Amino acid sequence: MKIRSYKPLLPLFLIYALLILIAVAVPGMWQPVAFFMFYVALGQAFNIFMGLTGYVDFGYVAFLGLGAYGMAIAIKYFSSLGLISILLGILLAVVMSILLSLAVGAVALRLRGAYFAIATIGVNEGFRYLIEGVRLWGGSEGIVLSGLMRRTFGRETANLLSTFFSDILIIAIAILAAMTTIWILNRKMGYALLALREDEDAARVMGINVTKYKIMAFITSASFAGLIGAVAWTLKLTYVFPEDVFNIHYTVEAIVIVMLGGAGTLLGPVVGGLIYGVLKYYLSVVFPGIQLLILAPMLILTIIAFPEGIVGFIKKKGKKSRISYYLR
Amino acid sequence: MPLLELHRVTKRFGGIVAVDNVSLEIDEGDAIGIVGPNGSGKTTLYNLISGVYFPDNGRIIFDGKDITFLPAHERTPLGLARTFQIPRPFGSASVRENVAIGAMFGRAKLDVESALDIADHYLSIVGIEKLAEKEAKLLTPLEKRFMELARALAMKPKLLLLDEVMAGMNPADVDRIIEVIRRVKDEERIAVVSMVEHLMHAITRFAERVVVMHQGKKLVEGKTLDVLNDPRVVEIYLGKRVV
Numbered sequence: 001m002k003i004r005s006y007k008p009l010l011p012l013f014l015i016y017a018l019l020i021l022i023a024v025a026v027p028g029m030w031q032p033v034a035f036f037m038f039y040v041a042l043g044q045a046f047n048i049f050m051g052l053t054g055y056v057d058f059g060y061v062a063f064l065g066l067g068a069y070g071m072a073i074a075i076k077y078f079s080s081l082g083l084i085s086i087l088l089g090i091l092l093a094v095v096m097s098i099l100l101s102l103a104v105g106a107v108a109l110r111l112r113g114a115y116f117a118i119a120t121i122g123v124n125e126g127f128r129y130l131i132e133g134v135r136l137w138g139g140s141e142g143i144v145l146s147g148l149m150r151r152t153f154g155r156e157t158a159n160l161l162s163t164f165f166s167d168i169l170i171i172a173i174a175i176l177a178a179m180t181t182i183w184i185l186n187r188k189m190g191y192a193l194l195a196l197r198e199d200e201d202a203a204r205v206m207g208i209n210v211t212k213y214k215i216m217a218f219i220t221s222a223s224f225a226g227l228i229g230a231v232a233w234t235l236k237l238t239y240v241f242p243e244d245v246f247n248i249h250y251t252v253e254a255i256v257i258v259m260l261g262g263a264g265t266l267l268g269p270v271v272g273g274l275i276y277g278v279l280k281y282y283l284s285v286v287f288p289g290i291q292l293l294i295l296a297p298m299l300i301l302t303i304i305a306f307p308e309g310i311v312g313f314i315k316k317k318g319k320k321s322r323i324s325y326y327l328r
Numbered sequence: 329m330p331l332l333e334l335h336r337v338t339k340r341f342g343g344i345v346a347v348d349n350v351s352l353e354i355d356e357g358d359a360i361g362i363v364g365p366n367g368s369g370k371t372t373l374y375n376l377i378s379g380v381y382f383p384d385n386g387r388i389i390f391d392g393k394d395i396t397f398l399p400a401h402e403r404t405p406l407g408l409a410r411t412f413q414i415p416r417p418f419g420s421a422s423v424r425e426n427v428a429i430g431a432m433f434g435r436a437k438l439d440v441e442s443a444l445d446i447a448d449h450y451l452s453i454v455g456i457e458k459l460a461e462k463e464a465k466l467l468t469p470l471e472k473r474f475m476e477l478a479r480a481l482a483m484k485p486k487l488l489l490l491d492e493v494m495a496g497m498n499p500a501d502v503d504r505i506i507e508v509i510r511r512v513k514d515e516e517r518i519a520v521v522s523m524v525e526h527l528m529h530a531i532t533r534f535a536e537r538v539v540v541m542h543q544g545k546k547l548v549e550g551k552t553l554d555v556l557n558d559p560r561v562v563e564i565y566l567g568k569r570v571v
Contacts, residue, residue, distance in 0.1 A: 186440065187440060188439070191421075191428070191432055191440065192433065194418060194420070194421055194425070195418045195421075195433075198419050198420060199418060199419075201416075202412065202418070203418075204400040204401045205378050205380065205401075205404065205410060206401075206404060206430060206434065206479075206483070207403075207404030207433035207483070208401055208429075208433045210401070
């Protein structure tokens with residue numbers, strides 16, 4: 001394995017380091033940076049599936065929602081184990097997302113293009129109505145954990161968990177997602193995904209087991225989604241409501257972030273997530289109420305100017321220069 | 329034992345019999361031309377051999393193994409490779425990466441580093457080494473065809489199916505491609521099947537045996553010159569003699 005193939009991690013880690021520095025050094029910036037990091041992590045997790053395979057999963061948020069419930073269930077029923085219940089929650093979140101991705105993947109990944117996208121819309125809505133309808137996991141009343149967490153972990157630890165520890169974990173997930181992405185890109189799997197994204201039939205004739213690689217990317221992407229849901233929602237907010245977490249809004253945001261930054265690139269979802277997060281945060285501060293009215297045309301213009309995403313554009317322009325070593 | 333055997337293979341699309349009861353044997357190192365007018369079932373025959381379609385009747389045996397219903401991606405590692413009539417490059421990848429993907433997932437089964445290294449070798453064999461860094465979708469149709477040939481060769485096949493690979497090439501390019509195909513056939517004992525609609529002169533210089541397809545059936549099979557002078561073959565191409 002050549003070192004060179006891992007060079008593109010350098011600019012990415014520089015961005016992370018800068019963000020962490022801002023969060024720590026500038027008073028009042030910790031929460032905004034955590035807010036940006038959520039979108040960075042979301043974009044990277046979604047990119048592993050949408051960016052690398054070219055398939056659009058409109059039910060993606062179901063994995064985040066299920067992850068959030070995994071963490072909530074673990075804390076609610078195993079709080080007697082103390083902080084181990086958090087670890088258990090992380091594990092449960094990943095396992096539940098993987099199981100759902102296997103079920104969805106086995107059925108929906110037989111479909112192509114728009115048909116796959118349509119089939120997946122139902123997954124997310126279905127889950128929400130299932131939980132509300134059969135009063136699963138507290139039904140529409142959700143799971144509220146703040147009291148329980150204060151009682152079992154102590155007030156200070158509970159506070160620390162939701163205001164500090166959950167943010168650290170999101171950063172860790174973002175770093176892990178970046179390393180996973182470049183690891184995939186550098187291996188046969190990355191080339192298999194590239195081939196099937198371009199021409200699935202030709203890829204099959206070239207000897208690529210397209211179903212296997214699609215499902216591998218789907219599962220990987222879903223596990224990261226489960227982690228994000230568990231950490232950024234349950235652990236940070238200390239409650240879960242079905243209509244909050246199974247909300248297609250987040251899927252749309254994930255799609256925008258990946259498209260904005262550059263689908264299938266390593267750095268794209270980081271840049272896309274940052275731009276989206278920063279704009280969303282500051283527009284709502286400066287123009288409260290009409291922030292989306294301003295955000296939407298800005299995003300449309302960016303996509304028109306950079307149809308392959310911002311990083312996709314820079315990558316293309318910098319092909320012959322030394323920048324190309326650091327972009328993927 | 330022949331490398332590829334087709335036993336009375338039939339494929340129907342609704343009421344149309346695209347390939348009708350065709351049997352064929354190909355040996356290691358053979359050079360075979362398949363000719364026939366448009367719609368004679370040549371491409372369907374390729375799709376049956378490479379696993380894009382499964383036949384309605386008949387068996388396909390490759391290298392002693394029954395592959396009749398084997399999925400396409402499991403046939404390729406056994407030593408099958410093909411090009412497409414309309415080239416199908418992986419557009420956003422570079423030419424080198426395209427060829428490397430062939431080396432990674434074909435019979436060669438190389439790891440990423442060796443595949444990328446060996447890709448240049450195959451690019452220079454077909455004479456497009458200068459295009460290695462270029463995005464595949466930016467190639468001209470002709471360059472795409474050269475790239476597909478390099479990609480197929482990088483798979484290290486035992487049987488190479490070429491689909492109109494020489495169509496639209498100028499005589500110098502045709503010469504080069506024939507030279508390349510002859511060389512890999514002799515050096516690596518690859519059986520090469522080349523499908524041609526027109527370009528008869530190319531087939532006479534390359535193929536030792538020719539199969540003529542007509543309306544889904546195998547019309548004639550035999551030594552190249554004998555077949556091309558067969559009155560039935562002349563008839564399907566030029567029509568009946570009227571004077």
